[in-house]
Amino acid sequence: MISEPELVGGTEFPAALEPLPAEPARRGPRRPWLWALGGAVVASAVWAGGLVAYGRQEDGRGPDLKGYRLGVDPCGRAKLDGLASAFGRRGEPTNPITVEQPALYRAQCMVPLEGKPLFYEVQVTYTVHRVTDPGPEFEALLNDPLEGGEQVSGVGEVAEFTNGGGQTSLRVLDGQAVIELTLSPNLMYDGVGPPPEPPELDPAATRTFLVEDVTALMAALRA
Incomplete structure (x- = not known):
């Protein structure tokens, strides 16, 4: 959680800054695919983090699989x-x-x-x-x-x-x-007669x- 900023050197606030020039009008709404791309990047990071965390568990902190192998048919x-x-x-x-x-x-x-x-x-x-x-x-x-x-x-x-x-x-x-x-x-x-009984x-x-x-x-x- 971000705490309130502390005041250093007294309680006076700095002088007001000069107003910024007006932001130019936008040419159109932001492309939605940019937001989707950002979400995908975040999701990929979370997924990768999960894999790394599990890799650390397999190094000695995870459950004992009793020799059962993964990836087998x-x-x-x-x-x-x-x-x-x-x-x-x-x-x-x-x-x-x-x-x-x-x-x-x-x-x-x-x-x-x-x-x-x-x-x-x-x-x-x-x-x-x-x-x-x-x-x-x-x-x-x-x-x-x-x-x-x-x-x-x-x-x-x-x-x-x-x-x-x-x-x-x-x-x-x-x-x-x-x-x-x-x-x-x-x-x-075959659809002829009654269906067979098990x-x-x-x-x-x-x-x-x-x-x-x-x-x-x-x-x-x-x-």
């Missing part, structure tokens, strides 16, 4: 041996959609399981919280009666298994990382495969 590292053994051969994954920010890295992609007569898809979501603790939010959703599922032990710090609506998922919190696998059938509909899956068997594959993926993301 989770589908490229997801072998999915357990799910593939039950639902079909692992196909070619999609390219990940990524979000890279000073506070967050997230990659999401899809791996097809080419079974017969039905194809399945596994959505892989990999999130690393680079600044804040994801634990409170994870546990809040775990205890939400509308969003929460069944807690699973033996994988990560906390894990949640959900089954319903034709899809099954396992979401795992491990330090600053959250890894989620979601299995769903690829129901092709098949009934054995939740216990599917959960076992998900735990196996998430555990292997967690190790691969730290390699």
Whole structure:
């Protein structure tokens, strides 16, 4: 905050200055793009400052990522041996959609399981919280009666298994990382007759495969 100026050498004010000549009339309003450019420069400076600040955090003051790597393709590292053994051969994954920010890295992609007569898809979501603790939010959703599922032990710090609506998922919190696998059938509909119903899956068997594959993926993301 700028304080009031102090008076030096007494309380007398200097003599009034000679009036300045009148400012010539403006030829027109200031171009709005100049203001936009100024705003962009300020925003860039703030963004760069955030990157520099986070770089200092990574030097020793940031959270421990427990070896989880940033900038990796989770589908490229997801072998999915357990799910593939039950639902079909692992196909070619999609390219990940990524979000890279000073506070967050997230990659999401899809791996097809080419079974017969039905194809399945596994959505892989990999999130690393680079600044804040994801634990409170994870546990809040775990205890939400509308969003929460069944807690699973033996994988990560906390894990949640959900089954319903034709899809099954396992979401795992491990330090600053959250890894989620979601299995769903690829129901092709040609518009003739009633739409196909999602098949009934054995939740216990599917959960076992998900735990196996998430555990292997967690190790691969730290390699």
